[in-house]
Amino acid sequence: MKVSFPPRLEFHFPCPIVLVTCGDMGRKNIIAVGAISHACVDPPMLGVAIGHSRHSYKLMEASDGFVVNVPRRNQVKVVDYCGKVSGENRDKFAACKLTATKSQKISAPQILEFPINIECATRKRVNLGSHDFFFGEIVAVHVDESVLDGEGRIDKAKLDPMAAFRESYFSLGDAVCSFGSAGAP
Numbered sequence: 001m002k003v004s005f006p007p008r009l010e011f012h013f014p015c016p017i018v019l020v021t022c023g024d025m026g027r028k029n030i031i032a033v034g035a036i037s038h039a040c041v042d043p044p045m046l047g048v049a050i051g052h053s054r055h056s057y058k059l060m061e062a063s064d065g066f067v068v069n070v071p072r073r074n075q076v077k078v079v080d081y082c083g084k085v086s087g088e089n090r091d092k093f094a095a096c097k098l099t100a101t102k103s104q105k106i107s108a109p110q111i112l113e114f115p116i117n118i119e120c121a122t123r124k125r126v127n128l129g130s131h132d133f134f135f136g137e138i139v140a141v142h143v144d145e146s147v148l149d150g151e152g153r154i155d156k157a158k159l160d161p162m163a164a165f166r167e168s169y170f171s172l173g174d175a176v177c178s179f180g181s182a183g184a185p
């Protein structure tokens with residue numbers, strides 16, 4: 001037996017949780033985003049859904065790109081704050097004691113204290129209703145050395161990332177197996 005749930009967008013399955021920075025060094029803002037996806041391999045693209053009611057939406061519309069900032073688990077307070085407070089009349093960088101640094105390829109700033117910053121140049125925008133989906137080409141990626149393993153790859157334990165599921169933030173458990181090595185079903 002399967003139970004019918006209402007056809008609403010909810011965190012039915014684990015989703016990434018990131019902070020997107022937008023605007024420019026003058027009018028900058030931070031928004032928590034769970035609606036983020038890999039979108040294309042060549043060119044490399046990510047997509048984020050931003051609600052029309054968000055202050056970030058106006059900034060995203062008016063600028064050339066956005067930055068995806070990947071948090072560590074111990075940055076959950078900042079993530080949660082940026083997911084419930086609007087930057088309309090508040091500087092979230094100042095409120096969270098975060099440093100805005102200039103991006104290399106786009107106007108939107110990035111968060112120095114976050115270990116991974118992915119600069120995306122907006123290439124396409126699709127109006128879906130309450131939200132627009134912004135597709136951004138990845139034009140630069142910055143990774144803090146402190147989250148790398150001996151081979152220069154991102155180390156899960158060092159990054160200690162989070163996912164969103166139902167109404168909570170989760171840390172990741174053990175690896176199940178590597179891609180392509182699960183064996184026959």
Ligand SMILES: Cc1cc2nc3c(=O)[nH]c(=O)nc-3n(C[C@H](O)[C@H](O)[C@H](O)COP(=O)(O)O)c2cc1C
Binds near residue numbers: 032080
């Ligand atoms: C876990 C979580 C995920 C969220 N995901 C999104 C999202 O994908 N898109 C969106 O527009 N808002 C999302 N929000 C809501 C915004 O982060 C929130 O409304 C924020 O205060 C908007 O800030 P702004 O008005 O400064 O842009 C999320 C909030 C939380 C807590």
